Amino acid sequence: MKSAATTFLRTAAMAAVLGSAGLFAGTPSPSSKSVVVPPEPPPEKPWYVTVAAYGWLGAVNGETGIGPITVSADTSLNDLIDEFDGSFMTYIEAGCDRWSLGLDVIWGKLKDDASVERGPFFGKVGFEQEQWVITARIQYALIKNDTTRLDVFAGGRWMYLEVDIDVDTNLGPGRHFGIKEDWIDPIVGARVIHDFTDKCFVQVMGDIGGFGVESELTWQALVGLGYRFNPKLSTVIGYRALGVDYDKDQFLLDTISHGPFVGLSYTF
Numbered sequence: 001m002k003s004a005a006t007t008f009l010r011t012a013a014m015a016a017v018l019g020s021a022g023l024f025a026g027t028p029s030p031s032s033k034s035v036v037v038p039p040e041p042p043p044e045k046p047w048y049v050t051v052a053a054y055g056w057l058g059a060v061n062g063e064t065g066i067g068p069i070t071v072s073a074d075t076s077l078n079d080l081i082d083e084f085d086g087s088f089m090t091y092i093e094a095g096c097d098r099w100s101l102g103l104d105v106i107w108g109k110l111k112d113d114a115s116v117e118r119g120p121f122f123g124k125v126g127f128e129q130e131q132w133v134i135t136a137r138i139q140y141a142l143i144k145n146d147t148t149r150l151d152v153f154a155g156g157r158w159m160y161l162e163v164d165i166d167v168d169t170n171l172g173p174g175r176h177f178g179i180k181e182d183w184i185d186p187i188v189g190a191r192v193i194h195d196f197t198d199k200c201f202v203q204v205m206g207d208i209g210g211f212g213v214e215s216e217l218t219w220q221a222l223v224g225l226g227y228r229f230n231p232k233l234s235t236v237i238g239y240r241a242l243g244v245d246y247d248k249d250q251f252l253l254d255t256i257s258h259g260p261f262v263g264l265s266y267t268f
Contacts, residue, residue, distance in 0.1 A: 046096070047094065047095070047096045048094070048095055048096075048267055048268065049092070049093070049094045049267070049268045050091075050092070050093045050094075050265055050266070050267045050268075051090070051091075051092055051265065051266055051268075052090060052091040052092070052263050052264065052265035052266075053089070053090055053263065053264055053265075054089050054090070054091065054236075054261055054262060054263030054264070055087070055089060055261060055262055055263075056089055056106070056240055056259060056260075056261040057077060057080065057081075057259045057260055057261070058080070058240070058241075058242070058257035058258055058259040059075060059076050059077045059080060059257070059258060059259050060073050060074060060075040060080075060255050060256070060257050061073075061074055061255065061256050061258075062074070062253075062254045062255030062256055063252065063254055063255070064252055064253050064254070064255065065251070065252035066163075066177070066179055066250065066251060066252075067250045070252060073253075073255050077259060080110070082112070083110040083111060083112040083127075084110065085109040085110055085111040085128075086108070086109045087106075087107060087108040087109065088105070088106075088107040088108075089105065089106050089107070090104075090105050091103070091104045091105070091263070091265070092105075095139070098140055098141040098144055099138070099139070099140055099141075100138075100139045100141075100151070101136075101137070101138055101139070102135075102136070102137045102138075102139060102153070102155075103134070103135070103136050104133075104134070104135040104136075105132075105133075105134050106131075106132070106133040106134070107130075107131070107132050108130075108131050109128070109129070109130045109131075110127075110128070110129045111126075111127070111128045111129075112126075112127045112128075113125070113126050113127070123167065123168050123169030123170060123171075124167075124168050124169075125165065125166070125167050125168075126164075126165070126166040126167075126168075127163075127164075127165055128163070128164045128165075129161070129162070129163050129164075130160075130161075130162045131159070131160065131161050131162075132158070132159070132160040132182075133157065133158070133159055133160075133242070134157070134158045135155060135156070135157045135158075135187070135207075135220075136155045136156055137153040137154065137155030137156075137187070137189070137207075138153060138154060138155060139151040139152070139153040139191070140152055140153070146195075147194060147195045148192070148193070148194045148195070149191075149192070149193045149194075150190065150191075150192050151190065151191045151192075152188075152189075152190050153188070153189055153190070153191065153207070154186070154187070154188045154189075155186075155187055156184050156185065156186055156187060156209075157184065157185045157187050157209060157218055158182065158183075158184045159182060159183055159184075159185070159215075159218075159244065159246075160180075160181070160182040161179075161180070161181050161182070161253065162178070162179070162180045163177075163178060163179050164176070164177070164178045165177040165178070179251060181246075181249065181251050181253075183214035183215065183246065183248070184214060185209045185210045185211075185213060185214050185215045185218045186209050186210075186211065186213055187207045187208065187209030187210075187218065187220075188207060188208065188209065189205065189206050189207025189208065189220070190205070190206060190207075191203070191204070191205040191206075192204045192205075198228070199227055199228050200225070200226070200227055200228075201225075201226045201227075201228070202223070202224070202225055202226070203222070203223070203224045203225075203226060203236060203238070204222070204223050204224075205220070205221070205222045205223075206219070206220065206221045206222070207219065207220045210244075210245070210246075214246065214248070215244055215245055215246040216245045216246070216247065217243070217244070217245045218243065218244045218245070218246075219242075219243045220240070220241065220242045220243070221240070221241050222238060222239070222240045222241075222261075223238050223239055224236040224237060224238025224239075224261070224263075225237060225238060231267075232266055232267045232268075233264075233265070233266050233267075234264075234265055234267075235262070235263065235264050235265070236261075236262070236263045236265070237260070237261070237262045237263075238260070238261060239258070239259070239260055239261070240258065240259065240260075240261045241256060241257065241258035242256070242257045242258070243255070243256040243257075
């Protein structure tokens with residue numbers, strides 16, 4: 001009887017000791033260090049930069065004038081190819097999440113010589129024109145999902161035009177006529193990029209501006225079909241038109257340039 005009681009008391013004491021050890025083992029001592037796993041930081045919104053080089057062959061319809069003299073500015077694609085003397089065109093866009101900045105740069109130079117002969121009058125006329133069109137805009141994506149992006153934007157368009165005309169005839173010393181004009185127009189517009197597949201997409205863009213600040217009106221419209229070789233490299237082919245109606249300081253430019261374009265872009 002005594003032996004059984006002794007065995008029971010030892011067993012109960014051992015259980016109490018083990019239970020206490022287990023209880024206190026779960027409570028860290030003041031000197032122990034607890035391991036806390038911090039929450040993962042939110043994913044960073046990635047920046048991107050897209051650089052594109054493109055060519056645009058735009059015929060011209062309209063008129064231009066200096067002072068009281070107004071002449072037709074109509075130039076067909078064939079004439080443009082004959083008079084073409086160089087060009088540079090690029091588009092750069094940098095963005096993060098729904099915001100982006102875009103810069104479109106166009107530089108072109110035309111040069112032509114013509115012989116004139118009417119009765120006893122004969123001579124040579126040389127024509128040279130240099131033009132810059134730089135459009136800067138800030139864009140915000142109203143819609144941005146896996147297949148469609150709709151941007152609205154506002155910005156400005158700087159236009160620079162330099163025209164030189166040299167006339168050399170048999171009636172006397174040659175004469176030179178030249179003019180330089182530049183101005184900036186505010187613009188607003190929108191752009192849609194929609195993916196048909198992971199490779200094929202369509203891009204539509206348009207803007208309007210001027211509003212009498214400098215030009216009475218300036219506008220642009222573009223539509224193109226694109227193909228992605230990979231997520232970073234793509235090409236677009238389409239049609240583009242650019243119009244301007246400017247009449248200030250004895251200079252008139254009321255033209256629409258329109259024609260096909262093709263571009264290649266890379267995104268970093």
